[in-house]
Amino acid sequence: MFQIQITTNLxxxxxxxxxxxxxTARNIRERSRKDIAGSMHNGGRWARGLETNIKKQENSYRxxxxxxxxxxxxxxxxxxxxxxxxxxxxxxxxxxxxxxxGGKLIMPKGKRVLIRPHDxxxxxxxxxxxxxxxxxxxxxxxxxxxxxxxxxxVETAAHxxxxxx
Numbered sequence: 001m002f003q004i005q006i007t008t009n010l011x012x013x014x015x016x017x018x019x020x021x022x023x024t025a026r027n028i029r030e031r032s033r034k035d036i037a038g039s040m041h042n043g044g045r046w047a048r049g050l051e052t053n054i055k056k057q058e059n060s061y062r063x064x065x066x067x068x069x070x071x072x073x074x075x076x077x078x079x080x081x082x083x084x085x086x087x088x089x090x091x092x093x094x095x096x097x098x099x100x101x102g103g104k105l106i107m108p109k110g111k112r113v114l115i116r117p118h119d120x121x122x123x124x125x126x127x128x129x130x131x132x133x134x135x136x137x138x139x140x141x142x143x144x145x146x147x148x149x150x151x152x153x154v155e156t157a158a159h160x161x162x163x164x165x
Contacts, residue, residue, distance in 0.1 A: 002139060003064050004028075004146045020156045021061040024145050025052040028065060031141045039075075039135040046072055050138070065142055075135040086112055086126030094123050 033047040040046065049068040054061055067073060081087060088098045098114075105114040105123060112126035 002142070003062055004142050005060060005062050016153065016157045016160050017061070019160075020149065020153045021054055021063065023152060023156070024149055025054050025063045027148075028052055028063065028142050028145045031145070032065070032136075032138045035136045035138065035141060036072075063142075065138060067138065075132060076138055078132060078134040080129050080131050082129045083127065086128060087130060088114060088124040088126050090124055091122055098124055 029050060029052045032050050036047040036050060037043040049072065051066045051068075053064045053066070055064065067076075090096060090098070101123070104117055106117050107114055113122045114124040114126075115121065116123050
């Protein structure tokens with residue numbers, strides 16, 4: 001979780017400021033969800049876990065960006081997944097997760113593989129860790145939208161003046 005704080009005098013721009021902040025939060029949410037959806041397998045499912053909320057403070061608004069489930073934060077910076085004792089990875093053409101595999105498997109002594117006993121085929125191989133690269137860039141998107149905020153505020157104020165005239 002991280003936050004972007006924008007501070008200015010709300011008395012002068014109260015309604016205009018609120019509209020600009022809401023638009024900024026919406027842009028952060030939409031761009032971040034697109035980034036997540038396009039960066040990983042089943043990304044659309046994980047993109048729905050990104051939310052933004054706005055809190056009004058004394059002289060500012062705070063846009064909070066939240067990502068659930070928490071393990072997805074590792075894909076924003078890169079991470080290492082560690083097995084205890086091993087991470088069991090399916091070998092092609094097997095695509096079944098280990099916990100859903102219905103047959104009997106054996107692990108020969110001193111080996112890091114799981115073998116199907118009736119035909120001796122290796123189904124899974126064990127590794128001690130996997131390094132996952134950075135897959136999405138949520139903080140960069142939020143900072144970019146924060147840089148656009150002053151221009152968005154000016155455009156919103158101009159639009160409000162046109163509507164009032």
